[in-house]
Amino acid sequence: MKVGQWSWVFNNVKTHLDFKTVMGISRYLTTFRAATLKAITASPIDELFRRISPLGNPSISIVPILDQWVAEGKPVDKKHHLQLCIKLLRQYKRYSRRSRYFPLAASDVAVRLDLIGKTHGLKDAENYFNSVPKQLKGLEVYSSLLHCYGCFRSVEKAEAVMQRMRDLGLDRCIVASNSLLTLYYKTGNYKKLDTFRHEMEEKGIAYNAHTYCICLSAYAAQCNVDGINNILQKAESDRGRTLPWNFYTVATYAYIKVGHMDKALAMLKKFEALSKGNSGAYNQLLRQYATLGKKEDVLRVWELYKTNMKVYNKGYLAMISSLLKFDDIESAEKIFDEWESHVPATLRYDIRIPNLLLGAYSRKGLLEKFERIVNQIILKEGKPNARTWYFFAKILLMNNEMGKAVNAMKEAILISQPWWKPCDESLAACLKYLKEEGEIDEAEKLINLLVDKDIISSEVQVKLLSYVKDGNVDSTLDGLVILDGSALHQGGEEADDDGID
Template sequence: MWALRRAVVPLRTHGCHIGASRTCCAKLDTLTTDLEHKVETCNNTQFVSSGYRTWPKRSYQSLSSHSKFSSASRGLSSQAGAESSEEDSVEDGFSELETPSSEVAGETTVKEEIAEDLISEPDLSDDDETEVSLKELGLSDTDQNAAEETSPKKENDSGLFKVLLTATRNSMDNELNKWDEEGKPLGRTEISIAMLNLRKRRLYGKALQFSEWLDSKNKLTYGDRDYASHLDLIAKVRGLQQAEKYIKSIPESFKNEVIYRTLLANCVTGSNLKKAEEVYNKMRDMEFQMTAFSCNQLLLLYKRLDKKKIADVLLFMEKENIKPNLFTYKLLIDTKGQANDIGGMEQLLETMKEQGFEPDISIQATVARHYIFAGFNDKAEAVLKDMEGSNLKQNRAASRSLLLLYADLGKADEVDRVWKVCDPNPRMEECLAAIEALGKLGKIEEAEAVFDKMTKTWKKLSAKHFTTLLQVYANHKMLMKGKDLAKRMHECGCRIGPWTWDALVKLYVQAGEVEKADSILNRAAQQNQIKPLFSTYMQIMDQYARRGDVHNAEKMFHRLKQAGYGGRIRQYQTLLQAYIKAKVPAYGFRERMKADDVFPNKSVAVQLAQIDAFKKTAISELLD
């Protein structure tokens, strides 16, 4: 674990060294680093946003105050989710790539988990790390295993599931009452199959309504995992506040680690840093045995919002002897890649292999993607060949990633070759990847042909499938085709959600119609209970900043805060850029940031110095 932490982050030098005595990790101590953390003997620590609390029950060495979770040294989220503290002279492997906001292309956004009635659209990116499986949550023992092991039926053969799938919100209870009155099967197995497949389709609203009906009819004897499953649905559909309220109603004997890690996972999904740390600390206070899952959730959150805290989580895992798993390594490898630290990424891969883990397709794709964007195309191609293996027909699971990554490399022939393997009997995810890949290569007609193939292969397409092609049109400034496709979506009865709004806004922004894009976003935010994505707001705000339109940039900044996207440094960078472009001073900007608990990183400090130059002095006013 010590070697893992050393591989992850070049540590700071402040005097004494950690650990020659860490014999349990002696094998990995060959990994080198140029700096070491200062250590001090202190009490066990908790993760907090507003300070550094001590926990007197166990004592060990901890990081120095430079690395503690204090508000004074908090970093702030940027485009890549990276962080940088006020101590600009201190560098580590997780400092953000300093990029002026006007040059930032967009932000990696967090997947929004929302109710079926409000329509959830899955993430269209490669990054599935925010999708927490039932198995990881520990809920599969009563749901997934029962469904897969006990029943020989295929998922769509479940009569109960079909009833739930076709029922509306208003008719579901009546349909379920009728099912029950007719004496049809309603045991644990049938319930598990239905619930599992509702979750797989992200029909969380229906799943919650079904769960509440079961509870009202006393159809299940609840165990901790049943309570956790119900809690998970409440958090996804009604939010964290209602989920916490539900926990209070759970019998004390069932309020165990499974319950709270379920809540923690939903805090992370919503990027709620303060609440996630609060839940984690509560788990510590209740003396639950901490697991790799819970630590991974914090790593995931800090990877997105505050990279400087990653080393602290790894130190905690080391002290508590919590072994990293494959997902831990995936997070750390991706983080190093985001920081463009290719050497560190490769070092982590070696450490992972030494610990007995082999990279899966997801990790290989992550490594290849970072090689590509760092300019190591030969290394990327070697990884892709390894992913493909000797027979792609037998290794179809790699096809989706291969299509996208070969497109990133500009290898049109390789994209065509992989697609020819898939084309005779394509899977949905392969079609979507092919559309995106062909769009990247500028092969619009070929992308449209794949979309047409989808419409003929599957009876009904969702908004997600239309949105993939819509993104292609947006990227190529094909406004009229995008409008026609949007009308077609409406005619097909697709329910529009955040990912489609994002594509529509991008379509108009790329066509230069920023005001129209702003109008679409404003209507979407007002007419729906689902909030738009952070990146959707930022697409418009970036355009206002480039124009030097301070008024509209401030308006978008306000709307971001109203939508719950406060406290991220990205929008402050963009707003500052609007003032710089307009060559006007931004009075009190430092105070605004401080009031929002946001602190400048290097690039923001440069921008603040620029707007200071616009301020009038007594002599300048006389000269003017």
Template structure:
């Protein structure tokens, strides 16, 4: 499980904490078409060839997986249950839930394969993600009694926790307890995670006490959740006692636990302890780990304002993952906007604005597109430095993206409007209103501010009244008075 990023509230902290440990930079590339000789060959074919075909489906809709599988069988391809389950797990890892579920359905419906208890649990989870909670409940209810074990109960509990169904989750957990079918920390971790999402941090601590009474050994994720709950309760000192307890219980803490710890210390302003946690984090990174722990190191050192460590870790990333770095620089097809945003955030944090802007230029040179997060990083940075013209440029960039941002929050809107009125910048105010219109948040208050800015700048308009009507904004008494003062009397 992945640790939280720095400087975030407990709810967002938990969401990042419980995210998948690795995220793919790109899907496995599609294979070249097999030759006719290869297609005709009766097969004990490499199962990876089948996975490549499944992976190459991308976002193809319902029925696409079945067509690939049926074609594979017609060509003589082998369909061993173990191989197919591996493909399901790979698809699920890359969040291709609909394709993974269709593959499992095909295994049962087209090939008559029996589901193991573990596979029932996986299928139940996929049904929830693709078809919803009611479908998952029905699937569980129709399972044969022997299949209703700790795995399938645990899977249903996980669904309830994901759906924030506290009453159903708690009742099922107690039922599992009465039946004596929970045998690991997973059910408790899931319930802890639910309470974190609901901001019920004291219930998280109570569950830990229950774990100790029942002699259930915690794991690294349990520790991460507890540390986050203590931080939310402003009990930072209790975290050190918790870590001592983990040592006494012989719990192995991974790098993610120290990333969580460092993030908490950063938020608490205890920078010395944060740096000490980061050193432990780095010492726990293995040769088999992907880029993620280094990403957290980079982000956390940036939060500390430690430019030398930011540069050192960035150089480690470039040397250790040179292929990724070169692809990121030169090939838009495998462009990773998350990595770019991470670097932009790090540069802006330590005041390297020009370098951050250069990263964006590199993105555009490679034919790739930044995202709303990129725009927000620059928007907040320039608003924080009172460079409202640059901030407006980035807001306009945000409105031009194919995937539009959510509506702008009121604090940002007010700060823009205040600036334009005080600086009598009618052109800037017009551009800002155009952005609000595109983002779907133009309203009467926006027009009142625009009209006041027009008056302050001594600018006249005979068309604003019609524009207000076009935007379906009510011309209230205050707007009417401002329009008259501008000479736009209209009808």
């Protein structure tokens, strides 16, 4: 298949599968999800969960299914059955799938408040909170509201909730405290973070492992080595507390961030000692050894991983991306072929895995290899996401198929999620081409789309519109230097961050 044919093929497949409405990124079990799933499948409630989980439309009520379950004479226990199902559905981000089969307790209100915030937004969450009876507005509900404000990075409103919790004597909760610390970390309010930490210590609120992780991440973001050392010492000297493996993965990233690779490796060895039998831990080990340039350790951990447990999609993602850090495309291809041999028999198709190779091929201009993976995606009925279209645009640019490249770039932007952004160089090439061809209207549409998707600011929009309308192609904006690293939030080839959620 020639490069000029790909747009036609992808568009046919896209129309057939309605890619614009399918954001098919598979999510596989974390340790927490696995524990919840084990609890469900180990009990008679397994059948009820299997009846609830396939419902595809979030607007469909599960109450009729529960009615039928009861009509069949089968038990429904709120605490051990429904809440367990709801917990797992939340882990799969099936937020709309909730039931009012039983009267709501405070814990149910807290969960529902969280779900409303994630499915309908902050305003609806606030309206729901205001409608909750006063007798149910206790620690759990206020903590959930504080978490909602944290998710939307609303510092003032989160602080107001914490003050209300102080007034009610509910401010000694470590979960709520961690929510506020996380908000301060993610918004760069490091002075407020330190002040609130001191308040916690004065009140005798004991840190947990997540508290230490937040602090490590905050000090790493500030390149504060002394702060990292102090938190590590405090955590490891905390009597009666066993630190989990994910504490050491955060500590490893912290030392990598500040350039202390020897200390990072020491943390990684502690991490590995706690990781046996945990897929999430193995995934992090692969990535971190790769980041530290330890290829032999990457290969060693991969063999341990396959020996000790079944490897799911996230494991193949971690291994292939780790090998590509060493520019070892040949080995990455072998792992890809191994993964593909399990699809669809034991693993679901996950577009992120072929995307890793497409990215590598597009960077090196390996056209024939790119074509092979594209054909395999089509044969497997994979669902291209924004990165797939972006890499498609990039290889088209390299082959001077400019018109098709612009169309592929538009498709990438249209279906992109907020955490994905195209790289500035590729965008610049597309806009420059449209200007050279005199397609000013199309250039304006592309620029406006970038604003609509929050990829560029309105200030950058004005400058780019001025360029495509009035600027000379060979002017100082040649190559669109305005699209430097500060104009875009994240490049299209960058992986997701491994920070604190």
